[in-house]
Amino acid sequence: MPQCGVSLRRAYAYRRRIRYGAVMAPSPSSPEQPVTLRERKKLRTRRALADTAVTLFGERGFDGTPLDALLEQVEVSRRTFFRNFRSKEDVALTAVKELWGTYLEVVDATEKSGPLADVLLGAMLGTLERMDEDWYRRFPPTLRLIAGSPALDGHALRHCAETQTELVRRLGVPDRLELRLLIEFFVAAWRCALDEWLPDCPPGELPALLRRSCSSMASSLALEA
Amino acid sequence: MPQCGVSLRRAYAYRRRIRYGAVMAPSPSSPEQPVTLRERKKLRTRRALADTAVTLFGERGFDGTPLDALLEQVEVSRRTFFRNFRSKEDVALTAVKELWGTYLEVVDATEKSGPLADVLLGAMLGTLERMDEDWYRRFPPTLRLIAGSPALDGHALRHCAETQTELVRRLGVPDRLELRLLIEFFVAAWRCALDEWLPDCPPGELPALLRRSCSSMASSLALEA
DNA sequence: AGGCTAACGCCACACTGTGGCATTTTCGTC
DNA sequence: GACGAAAATGCCACAGTGTGGCGTTAGCCT
Numbered sequence: 001m002p003q004c005g006v007s008l009r010r011a012y013a014y015r016r017r018i019r020y021g022a023v024m025a026p027s028p029s030s031p032e033q034p035v036t037l038r039e040r041k042k043l044r045t046r047r048a049l050a051d052t053a054v055t056l057f058g059e060r061g062f063d064g065t066p067l068d069a070l071l072e073q074v075e076v077s078r079r080t081f082f083r084n085f086r087s088k089e090d091v092a093l094t095a096v097k098e099l100w101g102t103y104l105e106v107v108d109a110t111e112k113s114g115p116l117a118d119v120l121l122g123a124m125l126g127t128l129e130r131m132d133e134d135w136y137r138r139f140p141p142t143l144r145l146i147a148g149s150p151a152l153d154g155h156a157l158r159h160c161a162e163t164q165t166e167l168v169r170r171l172g173v174p175d176r177l178e179l180r181l182l183i184e185f186f187v188a189a190w191r192c193a194l195d196e197w198l199p200d201c202p203p204g205e206l207p208a209l210l211r212r213s214c215s216s217m218a219s220s221l222a223l224e225a
Numbered sequence: 226m227p228q229c230g231v232s233l234r235r236a237y238a239y240r241r242r243i244r245y246g247a248v249m250a251p252s253p254s255s256p257e258q259p260v261t262l263r264e265r266k267k268l269r270t271r272r273a274l275a276d277t278a279v280t281l282f283g284e285r286g287f288d289g290t291p292l293d294a295l296l297e298q299v300e301v302s303r304r305t306f307f308r309n310f311r312s313k314e315d316v317a318l319t320a321v322k323e324l325w326g327t328y329l330e331v332v333d334a335t336e337k338s339g340p341l342a343d344v345l346l347g348a349m350l351g352t353l354e355r356m357d358e359d360w361y362r363r364f365p366p367t368l369r370l371i372a373g374s375p376a377l378d379g380h381a382l383r384h385c386a387e388t389q390t391e392l393v394r395r396l397g398v399p400d401r402l403e404l405r406l407l408i409e410f411f412v413a414a415w416r417c418a419l420d421e422w423l424p425d426c427p428p429g430e431l432p433a434l435l436r437r438s439c440s441s442m443a444s445s446l447a448l449e450a
Numbered sequence: 451a452g453g454c455t456a457a458c459g460c461c462a463c464a465c466t467g468t469g470g471c472a473t474t475t476t477c478g479t480c
Numbered sequence: 481g482a483c484g485a486a487a488a489t490g491c492c493a494c495a496g497t498g499t500g501g502c503g504t505t506a507g508c509c510t
Contacts, residue, residue, distance in 0.1 A: 038456070038507055066496065077459045082498065112450040119450060153386065154379035161382060177438065178445040180417055181410075185445065188409030192402055213402065220403040220410065221443055225337040225344060263476055263487070291465065302490045307467065451510105458505070466497085474489070480482085 046084050048074050050094040051138070057092055058141045062149040089155040095135060095142040096156055100163040103127045108170065116171070116179070120186045121214050125207050140201035143194060160187060189213040271309050273299050275319035276363070282317055283366045287374040314380040320360060320367040321381055325388040328352045333395065341396070341404070345411045346439050350432050365426035368419060385412060414438040 052074050057065050067088050071081055085091040107123045131139075146152045164183050173179045193209040277299050282290050292313050296306055310316040332348045356364075371377045389408050398404045418434040 036508075041507085042457075067498095068496085078498085079460075079500095080458055083457080086498095088497075114450060116448045116450050117446055150383055154383035157382040157386065158375055158379035161378065173448070177417055177421070178441050178448050181413060181438070181441055181445040182448050184413030184416070185406075185410050185442075188406060188413065191409070192405055196402070213406070216403050216406055217410075218446055220406040221342055221446075223341045223398070223403050223407050225339060225341050261477075266476090267488075292467095293465085303467085304469095304491075305489055308488080311467095313466075453509090455508080456506090458503105460503090461501085463499080463501105464497105465499105466495105468493100468495085470492085472489105472491085474487105476487075477485085479484090 042084075045074065045076060045080070049076065049081065049084060049091055053091045054095070054138050054141045054145070057145055062088075062092060062145050062152055087155075089152055092145055092152060093142065093156055093159065095138045096146075097159060098135060099127065099131065099139070100159065102130055104163065104166060104170070106130065107167065112171070116173075116182055117186065117214070117217070120183065121210070124186075124190065124210060128207055128210075136203065140198075143198055143201070147198065185217060186214070189217055267309075270299065270301060270305070274301065274306065274309060274316055278316045279320070279363050279366050279370070282370055287313075287317060287370050287377055312380075314377055317370055317377060318367065318381055318384065320363045321371075322384060323360060324352065324356065324364070325384065327355055329388065329391060329395070331355065332392065337396070341398075341407055342411065342439070342442070345408070346435070349411075349415065349435060353432055353435075361428065365423075368423055368426070372423065410442060411439070414442055 049070065053070055056070055056073065059065075060069070067078070067081070070091075071078055081091075090097075103124060106127045107119075110119060110123050110126070112119055146156050164180075164187060167183050168176065168180050171179060171183075190210060190213070193206065193213040196209050196213075197206050274295065278295055281295055281298065285294070292303070292306070295316075296303055306316075315322075328349060331352045332344075335344060335348050335351070337344055371381050389405075389412060392408050393401065393405050396404060396408075415435060415438070418431065418438040421434050421438075422431050
């Protein structure tokens with residue numbers, strides 16, 4: 001609950017991250033099952049950290065919970081934690097990163113034809129269908145964490161921006177400007193849908209909200225004062 | 226046992242957290258000239274810090290420059306610095322914050338009539354005219370700093386999001402969803418224009434780039450794969 | 451069984467940001 | 481011009497995050 005201004009503290013190491021875009025662990029959505037005991041163990045602690053983080057931060061607040069509290073509960077050393085996650089924000093945003101990772105995969109596997117706006121929307125709807133029950137349990141608390149901590153919000157926005165850049169790269173189209181504008185617009189619609197979904201997060205209603213948000217895009221341009 | 230002191234400190238910080246988005250010093254664009262010597266002195270060190278920060282971070286990189294280097298060069302103690310700025314990122318983003326602060330003022334002073342998209346664009350063009358020469362000298366290096374540091378980018382995105390929220394509040398309109406979509410779209414167009422301006426930042430060409438970006442908004446929605 | 455190697459834990463350190471308190475500087479007033 | 485009040489500053493100590501070094505453990509492979 002104490003949502004202090006401590007949030008600005010975590011900026012330090014985040015600043016120094018040169019290899020920012022590097023992936024530190026195998027993408028959770030890639031279906032490669034860990035075969036060896038070592039890999040299974042590592043994945044288990046990874047999940048335990050991400051899972052405990054959401055609940056623990058949800059109880060005591062992101063800024064008000066020292067990282068040591070999480071480490072103590074999961075019984076992992078600090079060194080091990082930072083081999084699995086890049087920062088305190090990183091572990092808290094696991095669900096968000098999984099979403100966008102899956103979205104990129106779905107976009108790649110989508111047949112690109114017709115209006116690009118429909119392609120982007122369809123891919124997100126497909127992504128929402130692919131996420132499992134466990135993810136839907138972790139995602140709403142994560143959104144509340146983001147809403148309550150400016151530091152987390154900044155990280156989430158930054159990750160979103162990276163995903164957008166990657167989208168532009170993969171959808172490569174002659175007119176870069178219009179493509180980028182379209183993607184920015186779609187992501188904005190996604191965020192608007194999330195905001196309306198956020199208070200109660202009624203399960204199953206997110207696709208409808210997203211559709212409504214996207215269908216308002218055109219008319220918003222003609223909005224009069 | 227040390228928990229006692231910690232909780233006290235957190236409680237205090239919690240009170241101060243409320244003015245997270247608040248400006249810590251008199252807005253530089255508000256024409257209130259400081260009359261007393263005390264105010265003039267404070268403003269002078271503020272400007273010195275922001276100015277030196279841009280050049281120093283530009284030379285050695287934002288992540289690679291310890292805050293102490295800046296403090297030593299300006300000959301200010303750490304305590305004084307943090308009374309003027311909330312964080313290392315804050316001082317680096319001074320030019321950006323000045324821009325959006327002025328933008329909000331211009332929007333308030335604008336006659337709202339006709340398409341809101343035109344109002345938003347016109348206000349930004351007016352803002353660009355109002356910024357002085359000193360600002361145009363500091364803004365491009367700031368953009369390069371942002372492009373080179375994910376941490377700065379995250380903070381800039383977050384600040385931008387706050388400004389958008391404030392815009393929605395001030396332009397209060399029955400249909401919040403469409404208004405927010407429009408604002409998100411306009412800011413996206415602004416960012417696109419900045420990206421095209423960024424490499425060389427030819428002076429005076431930014432308004433034209435912004436116009437072009439905005440005029441592409443409608444056609445981007447109809448983009449085909 | 452035993453070597454190999456990835457993962458781990460522990461320790462020390464750099465850096466950012468905050469509170470407490472004494473000191474200096476400026477303001478308003480006599 | 482002097483003086484008390486208020487504000488700004490400097491100095492000190494500390495919490496918290498993230499990193500590198502290095503010895504130790506535990507799973508893997510033959």
